[in-house]
Amino acid sequence: MHITRNRPDSRRGPAEHFTGTVWLDELAAPPPPSRLRMFSVHFAPGARTAWHRHPHGQVLHVTEGEGLVQRESGPVEAIRAGDTVWIEPGEAHWHGAGPRTFMTHLAVVEAAEDGTTADWGALAGADTYPNCC
Template sequence: MHITRRRPDTQQGPSQNFTGTVWLDEIAAPAAPCRLRMFNVHFAPGAHTAWHRHPHGQVLHVLEGEGLVRRKGGDVEEIRAGDTVWIEPGEWHWHGAGPRTFMSHLAVVEAAADGTTTEWHEHVHDYPA
C-alpha cells in the first residue's frame, strides 16, 4: 500500500489540447505494472477539450457544475454533477464546461502498453455558444 500525501502542482491544460482555461490535478499515476491514470479536470465556462480518443476508453465522473460531451457523429449531451460517462475505446469525442458554467470532473483512463493514454486531434470548431 502507498498513501500519497502531496500531489504534483496543478497544471494548466496545454492550448494544443484545450480551448479556454482548463486546470489539471493529477490524482493517480501509479508505477508499472499499473496503467491507471486519474485526473481532476477543472473547466472555466466554455472551456473544452479538442477532439481526442483513448486506447482503453475513459470514464468521466462530473463532480460539480454543468458541461457538455459529444462523440463523433453523435449529438451534444448535457452532463451535470453526479453524472458518469463511459467513452468506448477508440471513440473520438470532446467534453468541457457549459457556455455559462464551470465544470469539474474526474477523468480515469488506462494507459496502453507503450504508456499512451490519449490521441489528440483537431480543435472543436462548432462548440455550442
C-alpha cells in the same frame, strides 16, 4: 498499500489540447505494472478539450457544475454533477464546461503499453456550442 499525501502542482491544460481555461490535477498514477491514470479536470465556462480518443476508453465523473460531451457523429449531451460517462475505447469525442458555468470532472484512463493515454485531434469548432444547458 501506498498513501500519497503530496501530489504534483496543478497545471494548465496545454493549448494544443484544450480551448479556454483548463486546469489539471493528477490524482493517481500508480507505478507499473498499473497503467491507471486519474485526473481532476477543471474547465472554465466554455472551455473544452480537442477531439481525442483513448486506447482503453475513459470514465468521466462530473463532481461539480454543468458540462457538455459529444462523440463523433452523435448529439451534444449535457452532463451535470453526479453524472458518469463511459467513453468506448477508440471513440472520438470531446468534453468541457457548458457556456455559463464551470465544470469539474474526474477522468480515469488506462495508458497503452507505450504509455500514451490519448490520441489528440483538432480543436475545430471549439468555440461553438449549442445552447443546451
